[in-house]
Amino acid sequence: MSHTVLFYIFSTLAVLGAVMVVSHKNPVSSAISLVLTLFSTAVLFVLLHAHFIAAIQILIYAGAIMVLFLFTVMFLNIRDSELRFDSMNIPKRMTFLFLFTVVVGFFASKFFSSSPVVFPKLEDPENFGTVAEVGRSLFSDYLLAFELTSVLVVIAMVGVLVIAKGKES
Amino acid sequence: MEIAVTHYVVLACVLFAIGVYGIITRKNILIVLMCLELMLNSCNLLFVVFSRLYEGSTGHVFVLMSVTVAAAEVAVGLAFVVSIYRQKESLDIDLLKMLRG
Numbered sequence: 560m561s562h563t564v565l566f567y568i569f570s571t572l573a574v575l576g577a578v579m580v581v582s583h584k585n586p587v588s589s590a591i592s593l594v595l596t597l598f599s600t601a602v603l604f605v606l607l608h609a610h611f612i613a614a615i616q617i618l619i620y621a622g623a624i625m626v627l628f629l630f631t632v633m634f635l636n637i638r639d640s641e642l643r644f645d646s647m648n649i650p651k652r653m654t655f656l657f658l659f660t661v662v663v664g665f666f667a668s669k670f671f672s673s674s675p676v677v678f679p680k681l682e683d684p685e686n687f688g689t690v691a692e693v694g695r696s697l698f699s700d701y702l703l704a705f706e707l708t709s710v711l712v713v714i715a716m717v718g719v720l721v722i723a724k725g726k727e728s
Numbered sequence: 729m730e731i732a733v734t735h736y737v738v739l740a741c742v743l744f745a746i747g748v749y750g751i752i753t754r755k756n757i758l759i760v761l762m763c764l765e766l767m768l769n770s771c772n773l774l775f776v777v778f779s780r781l782y783e784g785s786t787g788h789v790f791v792l793m794s795v796t797v798a799a800a801e802v803a804v805g806l807a808f809v810v811s812i813y814r815q816k817e818s819l820d821i822d823l824l825k826m827l828r829g
Contacts, residue, residue, distance in 0.1 A: 566731045570739045577743050577766055581750035586758040593762050596743070600769055603736070607780040612791050616772075619795050624765065624802050631806045632758065635813050659745055667738040675732035678780060687780075688788060696785035697792065704789075708796045715800035722807040725814060 562606055569606075573599035578656060590628045597621040608681065609688040736777040743770035757812070757819045761805050768798045 576595035583589045597620045604613035686692050697705055743766060750763030772791045779787025809819070816823050 563731050566735065570735075573739065574742055574746070577746040580759070580762055580766060581746055581754065583759075586756055586762070589759050589762055593765060596766065597769060600773055603739075603773065604776055607736075607776050609776045609779065609788055609791075612772075612776055612788050615792065615795060619799060620765070620769070624799055627802060627806055628758065628762065631809060635810065637813075637819070656746065656749065659749060660742060663738065663742050663745060667734070667741075675730075675734050676781070677730055677732045679783070681783060687783065688785075693785050693788045693792070697789050700786075701789050701793075704793060708793060712796065712800055715803055719803045719807040722804070723810050725811060 565602065565606055569599040569602045572596075573603070574660075578653075581656070582653065587629065587632055590625055590632075593628075594621050594625050597625075607688075608684065611688060611690045611693045733777060733781055736773065740770040740773045740777070743767075743773070755820050755822055757809055757821050760821060761802065761809070764805075765798065765802065768794060 573596045576592045576599065579592035580589045580596065583592060597616060601613040601616040601621070604610075604616060681687050747763045747766035747770065750766070751760050754760055754763065772794055775787040775791045775794070779785070812824065813819060
């Protein structure tokens with residue numbers, strides 16, 4: 560029962576945050592709204608027994624990536640008018656979003672009317688989604704992918720330095 | 729009513745749709761990047777949902793990879809934002825026509 564209540568609360572918050580990301584003029588406000596969405600998704604991950612992924616979500620997404628966004632905005636030292644140039648008439652866009660959601664909801668209700676796929680009971684609820692369990696999978700079956708990820712991150716780091724440094728100096 | 733897989737799938741669809749909508753309509757390059765994050769995040773949610781449904785760790789590993797790639801992608805994207813802002817003095821994506829033939 561608490562699962563249902565928590566799901567509805569946090570899915571509403573996630574959708575609300577997403578709509579605010581799209582509709583805010585100021586990128587800083589959008590970033591803060593995105594944190595709301597990411598945090599709500601992390602709570603949904605906990606509901607799905609993915610504790611490790613929830614922690615990663617908050618640490619990397621809501622922490623590091625959002626700080627990177629905000630840092631870039633501060634770093635560019637943009638005038639406020641230039642930051643908010645993307646002025647839009649929110650009512651019109653909200654109408655579009657509303658229609659979008661209604662269409663999706665219509666198909667959703669079609670889904671619900673047929674027999675829903677419920678989550679089966681976990682065979683091993685103590686261990687599912689823990690660091691040990693995910694780590695075992697990561698370092699045995701997906702070891703090559705994991706190592707290649709480190710190469711990707713190094714390449715991205717070098718690329719960022721080259722791109723952001725520019726031609727001068 | 730018990731929360732079924734469909735609830736989560738619909739939520740992920742809605743989040744993805746909002747992200748697509750933002751990418752199509754917004755002109756601010758920073759917000760476009762954020763909407764991209766939104767879409768990636770909804771896909772991560774689906775991975776976790778189906779990992780829970782079939783009770784395996786594969787989906788969790790995929791989410792881990794996707795988060796890493798997203799972090800790298802955001803870093804490169806923001807480096808582009810910095811260099812574009814230096815050249816054009818603006819964050820408007822409509823000004824980016826250098827590749828037009």
